[in-house]
Amino acid sequence: MARPRSDTTSLAKEPHSLSLKALAYPSDVSDQDFVLSPNLSLPPAFGSAYVGETFSCSLCANNELLEKSVTKSISGVRISAEMQMPSHQSVSLPISTPEDDGNVSLAPGASLQRIVRYDLKEEGVHVLAVNLAYTETTKSETGPSSGRVRTFRKLYQFQAQPCLSVRTKVTELAPTEVPDKSLGPYGRSFLVRYILEAQLENVAEGSIVLEQASLLAYPPFKATSFNWDAKSGADHEDEDPLLNPRDVLQLAFLLEQDAGISDGYEELKVNLARDGRTALGQIALEWRSGMGEKGQLTTGTLSSRKRA
Structure with missing residues (x-):
């Protein structure tokens, strides 16, 4: 505030x-x-x-x-x-x-x-x-x-x-092969995976403490955080990163297609067949400034890169 x-x-x-x-x-x-x-x-x-x-x-x-x-x-x-x-x-x-x-x-x-x-x-x-x-x-x-x-x-x-500047990069990983009985007794299907990297830069005049950075994955994806908040515990609050003006923090998330989620699967299949570009999700950020004012920001929809 x-x-x-x-x-x-x-x-x-x-x-x-x-x-x-x-x-x-x-x-x-x-x-x-x-x-x-x-x-x-x-x-x-x-x-x-x-x-x-x-x-x-x-x-x-x-x-x-x-x-x-x-x-x-x-x-x-x-x-x-x-x-x-x-x-x-x-x-x-x-x-x-x-x-x-x-x-x-x-x-x-x-x-x-x-x-x-x-x-x-x-x-x-x-x-x-x-x-x-x-x-x-x-x-x-x-x-x-x-x-x-x-x-x-x-x-x-x-x-x-703006208080935080967000730059992102998406890298496609090798798909995961899993059994798929809908394709026959020995059927196999492939689940796509992506790494989403984000650089957060404090472009404000004062320091801020980043309290939360989460990836709101769109179905059929699930997200895994590789950041400081991935560790749970009573001392988590003391580990929130401090960003001074012009400091940059690197974030990374793993996005995996969840075989148990049918919502969004057909749209994903159509997008991948067309050009390989599909919507992945949004990054939600929460922080506090030097006087304790709370701030929050949600990015626009982040997508994978088009295939050549």
Whole structure:
């Protein structure tokens, strides 16, 4: 999960009575030995954001009227947000809490905080659009006047970058010969096998710990891992590899056709007879960055090479 940031710059100026900020929850306790400053700021580009991680941000609507002000009241406060993706699609982000009915009233100096989260799936420019709507009522000696609905909108643009670069290579092995009674008493059939190699490069700005790398094999294949996680045991967690920026980790998997799996067999037979190229599966990766944020990525479909 991407680190929540804070922004002490108001997103809206007068004549609005409310301002919208991205704030960390305040604390009266300051730990001088803590690695992060209590006065974090949110830059216009949100810092680094990586595909596979969760973007997270705390939004705060502040009533900036003076606490002694009695001429205006703020009610019906609602914060909404949407994420505009590089593919030009927009997704509404759920930020309301169960008890929030959209009719929150804010006293002078009070604030309303909400957290938005979004799993980054695409590489490229993202835009976080935040909308704030509220009703401003002016008070007079004769009583409150009709409320005026006010809205404003703030856009934040940031770049989602890849965290892991994946390069793969598939090598066909000699097939395994097994008995096949469907071909007669002495019938034999051949099961194809492949070695899939993958190079993972950390292209992020910080170090990551790779927690899992698995091959999701398509039927009728089964996969065997030759990597660090193939060893089971209580100390497995301590053996997860650490990748510093630009470090490369080599992975290898064995893919074997399973004679006991009929699903996908006919398609495999047709593909092998045509050009020898067939779909093998996908690699699923999970990691954590330096601050413990979890990231995950699944590659596209990996296939064997065409035969000459």
